[in-house]
Amino acid sequence: MKINPKPNSKSLLFIMKVTLLNVLIISLTFVFAHAVHTNGQGVLDRKVSLKVENVKVKELLNELEGKAKVNFTYRPELLKNLKRISLDAVAAPLGDILAQLFYENISYEVIGKQIVLKSTNDEKIKEVFTPIDFAIQVSGKVVDEAGLPLPGVNVIEKGTTNGVATDADGKFSLTVNEEAVLVFSFIGFVTQEVPVNNRTVLDVRLQSDVTSLQEVIVVGYGEQKKVTVTGSVVAVSGTELQKSPVIDLSNSLAGRLPGVTAIQASGEPGYDASTIRIRGINTLGNSNALIVIDGIPDRDGGFGRLAPQDIESMSVLKDASAAIYGARAANGVILITTKRGKSGTPKISYDYNQGWAQPTRIPDMSNASEYAAIMNEFPVYTLPANEWAAAWEGIQADGTYTASNGQTINAIFSPEDVQKYKDHSNPWTHPDEDWFNTAFKNWSPQSRHNLQLSGGTEQVKYLASLGYLFQDAYYKNSATYYKQYNFRINLDAKVNKYINTSLGIMAREEVRNFPTVGAGAIFRMLMRGRPTEPEVWPNGLPGPDIENGENPIVITTNQTGYHRNPTDYLQTNGKLEITNPWIDGLKLTMLGAIDKTINRTKRWETPWYLYTWDKASYEPDGVTPTLQRSLRSTFSDPRLTQSESNVLNTNLTAMLSYDRTFANEHTINIMAGITREEFEGEYFQAYRRNFISPAIDQLFAGGSLQMNTDGSGYKRARLGNYGRVAYNFKETYLAEFIWRYDGSYIFPESGRFGFFPGILLGYNISNESFFRNNVTFIDFLKIRASYGQMGNDQVFFRGGLQEYAFLSAYGFGQYPIGGQVATTLRETRVANPDFTWETANNMNVGIDATGLGGKIDLSFDYFYNKRTDILIQKTGSTPSSSGISSLLPPVNAGKVDNKGFEFKVGYNTEISGLKISAGVNGGYAQNKVIFMDEIPGAPEYQREEGKPYGAYLAYQSDGAFLSQEEIASNTIDYSAVTSNLRPGDMKFKDLNDDGVIDADDQLRMDKTITPNFTYGITMNLQYRNFDLSVLFQGASGGLLRFGTESGDIGNYLKYSYDHRWTIDNPSSTYPRLATRGDTYYTGGNYGNNTFNLFNTNYLRLKNVELGYNLPSTLTEKVSIGALRVYVNALNLVTWDKFKIWDPESVSGSGQYYPQARVINTGVRLTF
């Protein structure tokens, strides 16, 4: 962009204010001064050959800009009075030329490849020039949405050539006509026109242009302009993800990316990541997407624990565009790009978030009197049904009943007890314990600090960040908490015109802390805790356990020892880019990464004590109960387990690319690369017990008996050759071919390498004149289609990676022989010398469009994925008598089809200063098993083939037998189910109408535990300095198999209490309750019935953020670049039918650490 001064305009001087802030920045940049200097010198050393005669200085500078590849920044008036000049230089250093040009009044300073010209004598110039009447000088500052200054923004007086670019601080000054309209434009931002209206100060905030077709999207091994993208790729910016106050980044994805499903099964600090699925389930095996971070696939630790502030963008390749990742791409690819420095003055930003978490939902349990009522019903049900009514009356009135056969039944809780539980008159003998609330605090704090420093010159750019994270658990005095320290440096250096290098270093420590008893046991006991028993005695001492000493109030704390699990990651990647100087567009990139992970565990278990009371003994005062302190852990000697695993992953990559546009019409992009990856790991563990005291928690102090050590290791390797050929004609006709020739250690040598092609086509119809001229309300319309073949080399059976399945080899085991531990060798698998990766055939068609002047944008994708050669065990057809049904190796046999669609609609507008953007997105994916080597012989309606993978097989509940009369008139044979039908028993549908309820009456349903439709609704509002963003997220189509551990063994849900058949209130809908699964419809094979399957559809207010950016007039006064304060929240409100615990849960028993609702406040300070 060339800027020519208006010939007759005059202007005031540009006076640079030296503020405290400048001083600060200068002192902070001091550290980089050397680099600046060196590179500045480099620019001035550039040799220039030039011959001009009698030209204006300005014209000469224009020439120099082209020759020396520099940019001059200056006030036009600076050059106003300079004489025309002639110059004849042959390979003269730029510095010399400039020295000749500006020997007086004008100095120059090099910033990157910018050369800023300044007056050396402000006073003098001020005297010379005075403003003319019809012009005014306007100055101001241009900032981005976050309030950060934007350098290099073009500011032009509309309709003229008068203009200027903002300086490094985003400031500009320009003399313009009083009636002028200023146009602010900058790549990646929405161009803004602002009338001057006689103002002399104009501060402008530019909106980033999210719908801009110039936007660049990260794709496999490269970037593409959005307009030329042909694959089904969705992206989200780090800024967007930052709005969710989550600890694990995977939890911020839900609802933001159509076709990407995130399901969070647990909220436990350290283990609260979501399971990410791209386009649902496509296979019978492993469905995990490939994660690529800064170009390196499969990095240890994934992306969940990256600092959101460090993330530039996240792209998801959903279709054939993933084919370039070959044998690991079948389930889609997630590309994470971390932030890098931008040239300019150093910027420091500091983020502080303080949040408070609580469970989204704690199950509502029955209280003491409700529990007592349920328990009292059970003895009655042992009598003949015709005596139930009388017996129940007796139990309630006197606590006993004698049946006509002479049998006496007694109430579990006498009427007096029930009354006392109700009236809370004696918390010692008759507590009404709420186990969850006693164990939990109201809010659990979490906080995140992040300090980021970035900046640089054209030659060297840097971004460094330092973060700290703390997350507490819900428990009072919690032993569970998560801490994280993370550090990153991303450096980019331009060695010369042809060589660019970059370096990334990431160090992170994740420290997971737990009590020695796992969350499963803790929540099992919270769910089971009987309300008639105290978790804590009224005097504050811990009450008795439910079982195994596991009283939540104690086992959630460090009273049982500790379990510390720190994981250290050191991940480095370096890149060298060499641009060929002779062939334009040819580039060689070399990339290497070394990732080291060390995971340590130290688990120190010490015996613990609880207090019991026999309800009879009192202290001498006669009123204070005597509590007995007893050892209640299931062991009495302290024990220590320590383990360490060491992982080293390396990646070496080289790529050659050629990228060029010919005749402004034909753009081609050719890339070929090769990557070699190795993964090595080692594990070691030591265990000692019989410590004589809990005082020393070191291995040496353990007893000599019953020690144990363990260890293992692995070595894995992959080699990939890949490439891309893309062509487009005027960005209208787009074609792309990508491939990978990939080899994985996991396959036998004969089938190790495979070729994975992808072809992608696009057509930007809106570029055609016939379209442009006729369809005016559509600004942009693209149709695209893709087809690709990808692989999946992740062979998992029953959760274990099946390595070396082609070798005939024996694994190690142990068995006691002669009272000693003997090493055994066992056949782990029958070898299959002949298998290979599973093949994904992924087809996608989509459209992208924007209309109404950019106000509406939408995209729609339809996909059809056919996965074949899925690696399965042929357990269905192999009889057990073969002896190998549990040793079956992977064979390429399974087939699954998966179809679905995704959509995204967005709308932005502005109404009197209120900027609104809203959107809806959704993804539907429904798979169907085509072949899985199913067990033959089942009725057609029970077959798994033809249904989604994992579809429930269940008896169809049909309400309950209301009464004995109904049982008497029942004609269906239940003898295979129970020998004794009683009122309140569950009825089943006789599916095959054979008059008998048996295994043939189960139906294969068409739903699974996983929702098949997920969606998000977003809304962003901005008014002046306030902004509000809202995300609703929902999922539907999943079913959860439900069943709590209730009865004499544990408490009932309030839901169960409210929805049950009783003698007083018989139901034909809800059956009688069971104690510990002792009815046919709660336990055993018949427990698999539809009554226990709950619909988990939900819609939730997933994320809200309200922010306020302090106006720059205010921030400048205190010398702050920008200050943003905000509050945000996660999982604020949930609407669902399930209502018992969180509908996102995959636990049927409620025995899991619930998901969190988080309220968070944050501040972002930028200098």
Place this chain on the structure above:
Amino acid sequence: MTKIKIFISLALVAILIPTSCNDDFLNTKPQDRISSDITWSDGALSQAFVFNVYSYLGYGGFEEQMLAAYTDEAMFTHAGRNINTLTEGSESPSNIAWTSATYEWGNMYLAIRQANIAIENLPDATFENEPLKEQLLGEAHFMRAYYYHQLLRFYGGVPLIDKAYGLDDDYSVARNSFEDCVNFIIADLDNAADLLEGKNPERGRANRLAALALKSRVLLYAASDLHDISTASANSTVIADFANKELLGYSSGSQTSRWEAAKTAAKAVLDAGTGYKLNLSAPVTSDEGRSNYVALSMGGGSAAADASANVELLFERTHTPLYTVENNWPLGGIHFGINNGPNGYHNWAGNTPVQQLVDDYEMMDGSKFDWNNPAHSADPYSNRDPRFYASILYDGATWKPRPSDVAQLDPVNQIQTGYYDNGSGGIINGVDTRQSAVENWNGSRTHYYVRKFIDPDPAVVENQSGYQVVPWPFLRYTEAVLNYAEACIELGEEDEARTWLNKIRFRSGMPAIAESGVALRDRYRNERRIELAYEEHRYHDARRWMIAAATLGRPIGEIHIEATLKAGQSPRVPYRHDKTVYDYTYVPQVNTDNESRTWVDKMYYRPISRNEVSRNDKLIQNPGY
């Protein structure tokens, strides 16, 4: 141009860096496995392979759900484990009842495959240690026989597979006849006995005596009524109507000659071994009898019992005191005490004795216990067979020290399964009942707990890191003695039978028996029931004698015990058993609420799962399913 060349060569170098050592690096080696070839060239590795063949024995019979719970020995306490599915007669090929991995069809064939691999490879093994090779081969033959005998006694004749299948073989295979299976097993055992002659490996491994003892068992079963088709058909219409009777037993040959074979096989064991204290000519004292039986149950695995009783065990599943992390199968300590002990000790009351078993313990004088005898019914736990006290925990029985949190309720360490007058109109629920304040969901429903196999050593505290190392007796000498006695009785050699039965009785402090004929057979059957209680015999014995309908099919008996204060007495605080203070009443009751037991004719054999029949079209389902 030279610069271009430099660039191109640089590019080539760059491409070569990742490929520099071609793709050999993809041939990574497993770090946790050893190739089969190496295994059979090394004695220690081959031995490790054979050790694994043993591992399919699991915990032996020390599983949470015991086979005893399918019989009139025990009731399983906890609901929802598919125990009722069998005992209530509703098991079907599509609704399989609880099946232990120690006899489950697929697991047995997996174990047999491992034995087959050893049997195929050992003869050609290249390591140079012939005695070891012979021993390992002998063990493999023994183990294959053992696993086939498990299948045979639960399912009848099964497909005999004596090779290790490869991938994509034709796996469809028909069942062999019962007789073929017996012959196959006997051949393996004869082989094993030969190969193991003179070898004396450590405990837990097969030896010659074990092979002889298993042979005795298999031939005894083969001689029994259930497998004599004409007798079986007369007793069971389901068997009578079955088209493939050869799968279930012998239609030809004489049952007598089979009894002869059984007798010979049993005698071979008796001649080759000694057993524990089987040389007595008169009963020992009651106390001695009790401690002898405790010692037999402990098999040498308790500090509180005579370790030399270990000689009794001919084949056992040993346990290591050097277990590592508890609960870690297969090394973790045996949880038998936790699985089955009283809830008042924080244990789980799994397989509790039923009243019928309790009643079958004779009185000290050898007479039957009888509820109709007022002296018996008023004080049912006095003056019984010493083995009763060593096998059953009953109300008032003294047991180990209580855990400290329960000691307040019972400082004298007595089992409390009754309901006791508290002196003020209320009731104290025994701490080991289902109305207890301590983990009541783990209380016994029969009001008894099993004691046999729980280490009485107070240092072994159940549910508190003290795990016992009591071995599981797969085969013990006394079984062979009983087998011999049974064969003798069936062959009319009653003197010989009585002589050996009395040796067993004398050891336990019980008087000699003098009956003959049917009465002798009944005494023998009861003796076998009592002596081998909880040892996975009753289920098979009741079926092969075809007395299952009258025994296993009975509704579960339990006891209800109340203590009322004698006139003028004040209650013991805290409660303790005291006949001077309380009057105890014992009322036997029937439990059909938790388990409504019955016997259906088809139950003589377990069904083969529908899935297995669907996968193997040559497979014939067992009768009645």
